[in-house]
Amino acid sequence: MSHVPFLRLQDAVARPPFPAIIAVLMLFGLIKIGSWFAHARRQTPEPLDVASSFVVVVGTLACITHALALAQIAHIPLLRGVGISLGAVGVFSIVNNARSNCMKCQALVKLASTVSFGKLAVWVLGLTLLGLGAAALGPATDADSLAYHLGVPLDWLRHHGALAQPNWAMARLVGIGESLNMLGLATGTDCFGATLQFAGIFVAATALDAMAREPRDRVLGWLLAIRSTSTGSTKGKPTY
Numbered sequence: 001m002s003h004v005p006f007l008r009l010q011d012a013v014a015r016p017p018f019p020a021i022i023a024v025l026m027l028f029g030l031i032k033i034g035s036w037f038a039h040a041r042r043q044t045p046e047p048l049d050v051a052s053s054f055v056v057v058v059g060t061l062a063c064i065t066h067a068l069a070l071a072q073i074a075h076i077p078l079l080r081g082v083g084i085s086l087g088a089v090g091v092f093s094i095v096n097n098a099r100s101n102c103m104k105c106q107a108l109v110k111l112a113s114t115v116s117f118g119k120l121a122v123w124v125l126g127l128t129l130l131g132l133g134a135a136a137l138g139p140a141t142d143a144d145s146l147a148y149h150l151g152v153p154l155d156w157l158r159h160h161g162a163l164a165q166p167n168w169a170m171a172r173l174v175g176i177g178e179s180l181n182m183l184g185l186a187t188g189t190d191c192f193g194a195t196l197q198f199a200g201i202f203v204a205a206t207a208l209d210a211m212a213r214e215p216r217d218r219v220l221g222w223l224l225a226i227r228s229t230s231t232g233s234t235k236g237k238p239t240y
Helices: 018-041 047-070 076-096 098-112 118-137 143-149 151-159 169-173 177-187 192-210 215-229
Strands: none
Touching (some): 018 047, 018 076, 018 118, 018 177, 047 076, 047 177, 047 192, 076 177, 118 192, 118 215, 143 151, 143 169, 151 169, 151 177, 177 192, 192 215
C-alpha cells in the first residue's frame, strides 16, 4: 500500500496566516450549506433551524471523511478538493451575507440596551469571544492536540487511511472528530477542528436563545454557552 512516510505537520500546514484563513472559509462554507439545507426544509427557517442544520452538515461531513479513512482511500488530493470546495462556498457566503452579518451585530448592540447590565455583558461577551476566537485560529500548542487530535490524522494522511497502531496508546483515544482534523490538514490548516468548536458556542447560544423568555435570559444564555463549550475551542478536537 502506498503511503507518505515522512509527512510532517509542518509539511501539511500552510504558513501563517493562511491556516486561520482556510479554517474560517471552510467554516463559513459549512454554515452556508447548513443554511441551504435549512431553507430546503422550511421556507423561512428560524435561527435554531439553521444552527441544527449546521450540526447535521458537520456530522455528515465527519461521517464521509471517516468512511474514506476506514476504506483506505483518504488521499490528500481528494480531501484537499473537498476542503477547497468548502472554502469557495465560504467566500461566496461572506461576500453575499456581509450586510446581513452587520445587521446581526447591530441587533446584539440593541439587545444590550434592553437589560440593565447589557453594556457590561456585551463587553464581557465580546472580549471573551475575541480571545477564544484568537486561540482557536492560532496554532495548536496543547499536548492532546499534538499527541493525537492532530497526530493521528496526520498518520492517516501518511497511509491514506486509518490504520491500527497497537504501540501508540494515544491513538486509541481518537473518534470521528479526528477525521475533520484530517480534512483540515489535507487542506493546509491545523485549526479547523478548533474553529468548529468555536462555532459550537454560537450553536449552543442559539439553542438557549430559543428558550429565552426575557432579554436578560438571552444574555445569560450566551454566557452559559461560552462556559460550556469554550474548553475545546483551544484544542484540535471538534465536539458539540
